[in-house]
Amino acid sequence: MQKTVGVFYFSGTGNTEIVVNLLGNEILKSGNKIEIIRIEDILKDNVYFDVNNYDLIGICYPIHAFNAPGIVYDFIKKLPRVKDKYTFIIKNAGSNFLQGGSTKIIKNKLIAKGFDLFNESLVLMPSNIFTKYPDELSKQLYLTAIKKVNRVVREILNGKMRRQKNSVFLTLFTGVASFFEGVGVPLFGRDLKVSSNCVSCSKCVKNCPRGNIRMEGLKVKFGWKCMGCLRCIYRCPNGSIKPTIFKFAVFKDGYNLQSIIENSEIKGEYITPGTKGKYKEFYNYIFNED
Numbered sequence: 001m002q003k004t005v006g007v008f009y010f011s012g013t014g015n016t017e018i019v020v021n022l023l024g025n026e027i028l029k030s031g032n033k034i035e036i037i038r039i040e041d042i043l044k045d046n047v048y049f050d051v052n053n054y055d056l057i058g059i060c061y062p063i064h065a066f067n068a069p070g071i072v073y074d075f076i077k078k079l080p081r082v083k084d085k086y087t088f089i090i091k092n093a094g095s096n097f098l099q100g101g102s103t104k105i106i107k108n109k110l111i112a113k114g115f116d117l118f119n120e121s122l123v124l125m126p127s128n129i130f131t132k133y134p135d136e137l138s139k140q141l142y143l144t145a146i147k148k149v150n151r152v153v154r155e156i157l158n159g160k161m162r163r164q165k166n167s168v169f170l171t172l173f174t175g176v177a178s179f180f181e182g183v184g185v186p187l188f189g190r191d192l193k194v195s196s197n198c199v200s201c202s203k204c205v206k207n208c209p210r211g212n213i214r215m216e217g218l219k220v221k222f223g224w225k226c227m228g229c230l231r232c233i234y235r236c237p238n239g240s241i242k243p244t245i246f247k248f249a250v251f252k253d254g255y256n257l258q259s260i261i262e263n264s265e266i267k268g269e270y271i272t273p274g275t276k277g278k279y280k281e282f283y284n285y286i287f288n289e290d
């Protein structure tokens with residue numbers, strides 16, 4: 001029987017969106033239906049949705065400090081109570097260190113509302129913070145994501161259970177990391193400065209998922225609600241937005257995975273069985289079929 005899948009996602013800088021689009025294509029290819037909705041549009045009351053329209057619900061997000069970004073929790077608060085609604089999670093992170101954190105906190109919130117979280121996967125994508133990956137590795141992670149997403153689609157359509165192991169340590173660690181992130185990111189937002197090449201196009205105002213950026217005359221101003229997603233920095237057409245104290249966190253020359261994906265000269269063959277050094281942690285993830 002044909003299934004209808006509803007996918008709700010947040011993506012700061014486009015990686016999760018790429019994963020979600022791969023998922024969408026694969027679900028359509030399988031002869032099923034999919035509706036994809038951005039969480040930020042729901043929270044801005046721009047989109048109506050009814051979970052009862054879907055046989056399966058997917059929630060997709062990037063890992064921020066070993067946890068889901070706050071906006072995902074805001075969305076979960078907004079979800080109605082349901083009865084045993086099959087639900088899956090795809091989280092994406094720049095590294096599989098500690099599985100990108102615990103999903104226990106999110107899982108408990110979903111289960112309390114009647115969502116049956118039966119399948120969870122971590123898909124690795126290039127990091128958009130602190131360390132810029134070589135383009136060849138970024139492409140290889142994207143090519144691997146295609147395979148991982150195909151596996152997820154097979155599993156979710158067949159109701160296969162895949163649950164992440166969340167030890168007490170991992171859940172505690174996630175809670176602590178999130179606490180510090182919660183304190184740090186508003187400060188990060190206040191640290192953002194706009195350079196003189198800003199043309200007051202107000203794209204950053206429209207783009208901010210939190211509604212944290214406003215224009216005062218021709219000047220761009222930042223509030224206290226930043227969640228550090230980095231979209232305003234990397235999507236500014238003139239590269240005008242930069243942190244001053246936290247400048248070590250962002251890439252000087254920007255971040256744009258889509259251009260790497262479209263560049264046919266980048267083959268995506270970075271990790272091999274002989275890879276040594278800091279990126280060898282990706283070997284198992286890339287070559288393991290699971």
Ligand SMILES: Cc1cc2nc3c(=O)[nH]c(=O)nc-3n(C[C@H](O)[C@H](O)[C@H](O)COP(=O)(O)O)c2cc1C
Pocket residue numbers: 010011012013014015016017061062063064065066067092093094095096097100125126127128129227228229230
């Ligand atoms: C504020 C912030 C915190 C992050 N924390 C982690 C982390 O704890 N672990 C990790 O592997 N990647 C971390 N990342 C990297 C992102 O999860 C990763 O690059 C992701 O693919 C970005 O997805 P997006 O483009 O959809 O926002 C972090 C990124 C940001 C902006």
